[in-house]
Amino acid sequence: MSVVVVSAGLSVPSSTRLLGERLAAAATGQAPSDVRVIELRDLAVDIAHNFTSGFPAPALAEAMDAVTGADGLIVVTPVFSASYSGLFKSFFDVLGVRDREALAGKPVLIAATGGTPRHSLVLEHALRPLFAHLRAVVVPTGVYAASQDWGDKGLDARIERAAGELAALTGALSAASGGTGGGTGGGADGGGAISVTRGGAAGDKFDARNVVPFEEQLAALRSAG
Amino acid sequence: MQFGIFSVGDVTPDPTTGRTPTERERIKAMVAIALKAEEVGLDVFATGEHHNPPFVPSSPTTMLGYIAARTEKLILSTSTTLITTNDPVKIAEDFAMLQHLADGRVDVMMGRGNTGPVYPWFGKDIREGINLAIENYALLHRLWREDVVNWEGKFRTPLQGFTSTPRPLDDVPPFVWHGSIRSPEIAEQAAYYGDGFFHNNIFWPADHTKRMIELYRARYAHYGHGTPEQAIVGLGGQVFMRKNSQDAVREFRPYFDVAPVYGNGPSLEEFTRQTPLTVGSPQQVIEKTLSFRDYAGDYQRQLFLMDHAGLPLKTVLEQLDLLGEEVVPVLRKEFAKDRPADVPDAPTHSSLLAGREVTTV
Structure with a gap:
């Protein structure tokens, strides 16, 4: 099970990154050093350029590929102005423009850090709708850590609970789709079951095997008339 | 292989002087650039089509007809003709008319256009862009091949007993x-x-262009038109040259930095590394352009974007001199090397006419 952490923390060291690493360690049983953490801070300029140029620079493209290819995601943002940070949103904006299916069906654990516990509902009113829109499967328990939580026992329990849910969902969805990296045939989603798109050939619209034949495109117009 | 230029037709202030050309100046400059293209031995001039400022070429066949009258060999084309918002009947008529006036020196590139409001201005819906391209072209294809067309579709008034004139x-x-x-x-x-199939190629990394072209080649073979290698591919390119590459970089940077589309974004160095843009000596342009074959295969048409971002006409004409004298002759020779004999040239009026006579005999 590959889990990738996306952290929008800005300081070094960052409590946002720390929360992401603890969640990943709890979900995978791996040491923090073995978990891939994408620091959006390092990609901030590339993300801004992606908006103006329309394509990602190599480092950003690699990060997007890692996120798209992961079995599960842990996303962590500091709270800015009662919401996720602009940098955090911008990363998922450019990711969605590049591949609107990037997060479809993917288990995502949402987490946030803030200076005060009064912003804890940011998980529910900002992050959860964003990832619902991106058609991710959002883990029921989100984890919010205010400054004071770092000296409090309750945070551990929430981390364990959320991480357990992420691990269970990731395992279940991987099993349902027959493993990672491709799987079910190409073309349109038949509806019904959760569509799991994981960056393999199945979701690739530039793969000749996935093209909707021209006659079908033309016929669809005639029947719609 | 064909070499030429394509113009967006933007009216952009020259960032080094702050001066914006008038629409008349820009239109006349586009014509001067087209005439220069023929003079320096290029094969193709293509104009964009836009229906909003800061662009001038809203009426491509008017401009191309005027250029046709003042040239002898140049192929007149578009980059692109809006198959979505134009009436396919009018496209059929306009380009057939141009064909007659230009003695066949005409082809056309279909495109959808990417400016949201243009669709509603012409009574269309951008969400139907692909479908408009499919249905409108299906009609256009018939109008040029059938003398009398009866037709009914989703997007246009039906036609009964319609003949598009003049015939091609x-x-x-x-x-x-x-x-x-x-x-x-x-x-x-x-x-x-x-x-x-033409890929603009200039604002995006090469690996993306490669995937689109591979898809087209595979499907071209699937439909029985030939091998994947025989599919007809065109690519864009974007260059700025001076004899010394440092001079090219110094002169182009102020234009690059504020250019429409990519200005105020990645640096010139990053952009030239990640996309086909080349700013340097003619030799660097030759090397970069030849490298397109590595990901696109042997192809048929190379168009360069030369007049944009507020570059003055005098500079553009100097660029075309370098392109025609120092770059294209080498490219013609180098691209011909190791080119398989069964890879065709881009079709022209005379080759299509000859091909038809062979098949009907």
């Missing part, structure tokens, strides 16, 4: 290219008809 010159429709940056449906459409 020698009953040979203009060759059609389909341009698209990221829509596999358009590569599929081009492949289905056995038409050409």
Whole structure:
């Protein structure tokens, strides 16, 4: 099970990154050093350029590929102005423009850090709708850590609970789709079951095997008339 | 292989002087650039089509007709003709008329256009962009090939007993290219008809262009028009040259830094590393352009974007001198090397006419 952490923390060291690493360690049983953490801070300029140029620079493209290819995601943002940070949103904006299916069906654990516990509902009113829109499967328990939580026992329990849910969902969805990296045939989603798109050939619209034949495109117009 | 230039037709202030050309100046400059293209031995001039400022070329066949009268050999084309918002009947008529006036020196590149408000201005819906491209072209294709057309579709008033006039010159429709940056449906459409596929190639990394072209080639073969290697591919390119590469970088940077599309974004150095843009000596342009073959295969048409971002006409004409004298002759020679004999040239009116006579004999 590959889990990738996306952290929008800005300081070094960052409590946002720390929360992401603890969640990943709890979900995978791996040491923090073995978990891939994408620091959006390092990609901030590339993300801004992606908006103006329309394509990602190599480092950003690699990060997007890692996120798209992961079995599960842990996303962590500091709270800015009662919401996720602009940098955090911008990363998922450019990711969605590049591949609107990037997060479809993917288990995502949402987490946030803030200076005060009064912003804890940011998980529910900002992050959860964003990832619902991106058609991710959002883990029921989100984890919010205010400054004071770092000296409090309750945070551990929430981390364990959320991480357990992420691990269970990731395992279940991987099993349902027959493993990672491709799987079910190409073309349109038949509806019904959760569509799991994981960056393999199945979701690739530039793969000749996935093209909707021209006659079908033309016929669809005639029947719609 | 054909070499030429394509123009967006933007009216952009020259960032080094702050001066904005008038629309008349820009239109006349586009004509001067086209005439220069023929003078320096290029094969193709293509104009964009836009219906909003800061662009001037809203009426491509008017401009191309005028250029046709003042040139002898230049192929007149578009980059692109809006197959979505134009009436396909009017496209059929306009380009057939141009064919007659230009003695067949005409082809056309279909595109969808990417400016949201243009669709509603012409009574269309941008969400139907692909479908408009498919249905409108299906009609256009018939109008050029059938003398009397009865037709009914989703987007246009039905036609009963309609004949598009004038008929195409020698009953040979203009060759059609389909341009698209990221829509596999358009590569599929081009492949289905056995038409050409053009990738603008200039604002995006090469690996993306490569995937679109591979898709088109595979589907071209699927539809039985030939091998994947025989599919008709065109690419864009974007260059700024001086004898010394440092001079090119110094002179172009102020234009690059504030240019429409990519200005105020990645640095010139990053952009030249990640996209086909080349700013340097003619030799660097030659090397970069030859490298397109590594990901696109042997192809048929190379168009360069030379007049944009507020570059003054005098500079553009100097660029065309360098392109025609120092770059294209070498490219013609180098691209011909190791080119398989069964890879065709881009179709022209005379080659299509000759091909038809062979098949009807």
